[in-house]
Amino acid sequence: MTVTIPTAAPTAAAKAARAKTDAATSNPLADMRDWWDSSVAWVNSHWLEIGIAVALGLVIYVLLSMIRRIALRRAQAAPGEFTLTDIVGRVIHKTKSLVLAIIAVRLVAGYAQPPALFMQAIHFAFTVAVVLQAAIWAREIILGLIQRRAAEGHNETLSNAMGIIRLLISVALFAVAAIVILDNMGVNVTGLVAGLGIGGIAIGLAAQGIFSDLFASLSIIFDRPFRVGETIKYDTSTATVERIGLKSTRLRSINGELLVISNTNLLAKEITNYAHLHRRRVTFMIGVVYQTTPTMLRDLPALLEEQVNAAGHAFVRSSFVAFGPSSLDFELLFDVFSDDYDVVTAARTDVAIRLFEAMTAAGYSFAYPTQTTFTAAPDGRMILPYAESVTMKAPDPADG
Template identity: 85%
Template sequence: MTLPISAAAPPPAMQGPFADLRDMWNGSIAWVNSHWLQIAIAIGAGLVIYALLSLVRTFALKRAQAAPGQFTLTDIVGRVIHKTKSTVLAIVAIRMVAGYAQPPATILQIIQFVFTIAVALQVAIWAREIAIGLIQRRAADGHNETLTNAMGIIRLLISVALFAIAAIVILDNMGVNVTGLVAGLGIGGIAIGLAAQGIFSDLFASLSIIFDRPFRVGETIKYDTSTATVERIGLKSTRLRSVNGELLVISNTNLLSKEITNYAHLHRRRVQFSIGVIYQTSPAMLRALPALLEEQVKAAGHDFIRSSFTGFGPSSLDFELLFDVHADDYNIVAAARGDVAVRLFEAMTAAGYDFAYPTQTTFTAAPDGTMILPFAEDTATPKAKRTKE
């Protein structure tokens, strides 16, 4: 007896993924046959949108490239536009007109999926170019050797971070549970950071020096107890040439952990003189001395600050002189100090002032306590005199 075969049951060979493909194909053919006019209009609108987007990209790119200057905001915008892919523009155009043609749910899901991938990757590329452009703009020196060496590492770190975020966004839109993946990436990042803590510490310190610019190559700085000129800023260490000629190699982390004095930005320097005159100087001459000092400083072309009597020293009457020299170069300041010193010596000598130097006075007394001189003297002398040795 022959059993009848049900017409509703497909052959075993037609079941499984092939059946799904067949159903999608048949559904697509039916959709095209029933919506051919909407599809044609959507294709035309998509081509127009793609052409407009391409025209806007070309126009903006030409305007950005025509603007003068490197690492400006306009230059960064031009680099971002240059990285915009034509494929992404086409996918955006398709996504914008897909709803009008009323495609089947499967096709719409495919379009949405491809659109999500393209936009996520494109945004990551844009963010990378913006971040790198702003870093180079902040450094403001495209020929900086340290920045050139560091850009490879910076680009790698930024790319890994941004594309990892893009991958998580894509997987999340696909319905994948990314909680475990995010936790794993966080733990892995912490482990890598702890393992390379010293390297990353010096690297970020180097970037801090480049961006914050506490000093530059060729400038003279004071670090700790050393005064030196910056020869090279590296990724891990900075090389300084001390005033005595020694080469100092200091890690960037240690360099920034202590106070740094930068003499390159000192547009004026204050010079101080301590002047001592003898105790035999008359009160009138003491009162006239500050004006004499001020006159000589102004005659040398410098800014007089103050001059005053400061105290009674062991062997001198002490005066203080302060004035400013407007110069960046320390050699000019040293020459100005010497010039003013010679002027003061000449003027004070001509005015009758005597510079004090360490002296000692000895008094000799007789057995009855009377002060006498230590050498023979005429007995008619009414009182003892002091002698200086």
């Protein structure tokens, strides 16, 4: 009679010890021999599928290469530099032949039913190639769009900054590509991402001022609130933009001083750009004396409008606004259709002279600050000098 003695299931510690013993006693040469034998067996049993897969892979590779060549030729034949077609051509030019070959292999690999080790190697190569190629494509597209923006505005600052912009974009894109590749390999990238985030925060805090001005410069370049050569009003200064740098912008004030303002401070305040004014409004305050008759006051707005129209400008309105301390005040508004400030000043001078001539000819008197003094006797009677319109008080016989 055979007696079977039950045995306890191996514990987790026993399994770990056994796996450690097997790993220590494994022979790399034997493993390679096993791999070679399995590969030979796979080739012998699937030689027809392998041949068909190789033929299909070559056809796919040739087709992809032809498509790349045709698209590149058409893109390069298009006129212009830094156009969208030119950017597409640059992206196609950066497509590597090795990537096309790996894509072709990945597409036909499943048909040949390769061993698991072969399939894992093909999948790994495909992932690395596609991710790196996507990073290269993204870099070329971003840099192409930035250079296109610089070419449109003939921006010297952006052209000079392309070196550091290319470096920053390349580092960022390939860092993301490396994280994606490691994650597909099964590596836990949580700690790496956290470390990169902490390092980025530390670098950002250390160079906060530099990065702040750099991004402000890029904001000025892309948003274009003003350009070189335009006249702007910043805070209380009116100046012409001479140069937009990576850290600061240089302005030439109307008095000739050179103002150097950091880009961050420049964008922190309200900016008035006079270059985009298709029309400029001119305001005149005109004061006439209180002796002006009501009829002349009613006729004054029409006279002002007539002179503005005669000068060739757009009349807006003219009206009585206030009883001043020594004048009756009228307001005149008209528009000059020009963005050149010199033209506007010349128009304002021309209209002012026309108004002076017309109002003087019509009998209007311009007011200016005056004071009138009346002299009276102890009894309240007016004595010379006095205004003619003042009625003298009759003498009292009781006064002798």
